[in-house]
Amino acid sequence: MPIVSAEKFVKAARENGYAVGGFNTNNLEWTQAILRAAEAKKAPVLIQTSMGAAKYMGGYRVARNLIANLVEAMNITVPVAIHLDHGHYEDALEAIEVGYTSIMFDGSHLPIEENLEKAREVVALAHSKGISVEAEVGTIGGEEDGIIGKGELAPIEDAKEMVATGVDFLAAGIGNIHGPYPENWEGLDLDHLKKLTEALPGVPIVLHGGSGIPDEQIKEAIKLGVAKVNVNTEGQIAFSDATRKFAAEYNANAAEYDKKKLFDPRKFLAPGIKAVQDAIEERIDVFGSENKA
Numbered sequence: 001m002p003i004v005s006a007e008k009f010v011k012a013a014r015e016n017g018y019a020v021g022g023f024n025t026n027n028l029e030w031t032q033a034i035l036r037a038a039e040a041k042k043a044p045v046l047i048q049t050s051m052g053a054a055k056y057m058g059g060y061r062v063a064r065n066l067i068a069n070l071v072e073a074m075n076i077t078v079p080v081a082i083h084l085d086h087g088h089y090e091d092a093l094e095a096i097e098v099g100y101t102s103i104m105f106d107g108s109h110l111p112i113e114e115n116l117e118k119a120r121e122v123v124a125l126a127h128s129k130g131i132s133v134e135a136e137v138g139t140i141g142g143e144e145d146g147i148i149g150k151g152e153l154a155p156i157e158d159a160k161e162m163v164a165t166g167v168d169f170l171a172a173g174i175g176n177i178h179g180p181y182p183e184n185w186e187g188l189d190l191d192h193l194k195k196l197t198e199a200l201p202g203v204p205i206v207l208h209g210g211s212g213i214p215d216e217q218i219k220e221a222i223k224l225g226v227a228k229v230n231v232n233t234e235g236q237i238a239f240s241d242a243t244r245k246f247a248a249e250y251n252a253n254a255a256e257y258d259k260k261k262l263f264d265p266r267k268f269l270a271p272g273i274k275a276v277q278d279a280i281e282e283r284i285d286v287f288g289s290e291n292k293a
Helices: 007-016 028-041 051-057 060-073 089-098 112-128 156-163 190-199 215-223 233-252 254-259 270-287
Strands: 020-024 045-050 080-087 102-105 132-137 142-144 147-149 169-172 205-207 226-231
Touching: 007 020, 007 169, 007 226, 020 080, 020 270, 028 045, 028 060, 028 233, 028 270, 045 051, 045 060, 051 060, 051 080, 051 089, 060 080, 060 089, 080 089, 080 132, 089 102, 089 112, 102 112, 112 132, 112 156, 132 156, 156 169, 156 190, 190 205, 190 215, 205 215, 215 226, 215 270, 226 233, 226 270, 233 254, 233 270
Parallel strands: 020 045, 020 226, 045 080, 080 102, 102 132, 132 169, 169 205, 205 226
Antiparallel strands: 142 147
């Protein structure tokens, strides 16, 4: 079963000038869409659950087992890491305990010394079990499970101290935000990213808030050291748009669609889930990770 720690394939992306996708899942169908996309593109992926999504799915153990069981049942051959996205300290420990293979400890809302101290503890425990670790300095803009930030630029010295804890890859703000980007967004600060990667040679940088950033900016960021790009909102919007379109078609053809039993949730949700898969395949193309499994 190709469920692995993310450290090796994220590092390979950093060394070879492409990025892997960290795609957030919300349920069984979403997970299937991510896995189908990854297999079709022969791309390594991280399937991520936020704290909120894991709770929605029934808890970390249920989420981990669902992903692992689907990897086996679908005969997936590409490397898949089961990743906790933006986990608080206690959540990181629980995800490690139940078998996630990659952890993001997000202590960016804490004082920097406490963030570093807890990161060291998470790294020690995770690495003892062969689990990769991501951490964050500064604050990524927007909102993620109730954590709200304004898109700070990560302090270089804080980033260097966090890397010294032994984390495998680092999330650092470069003007990116979670959720839809506002019209007045000024774009990524690629100059700051360059300063970060020069101060942290070879360290894979994680770009959060990957949905909505112009493709050319993403590609430039990858050239400068971004090796993992997180995508959540883009999949949600694709699902919502396709589902609403199908619902409108259903309303216009209710008698015919009822006869075909398209009210069956497996059929009703199918266009939305296909849209998620299509969106992920397109992101893999942009990130350059096709055929990198």
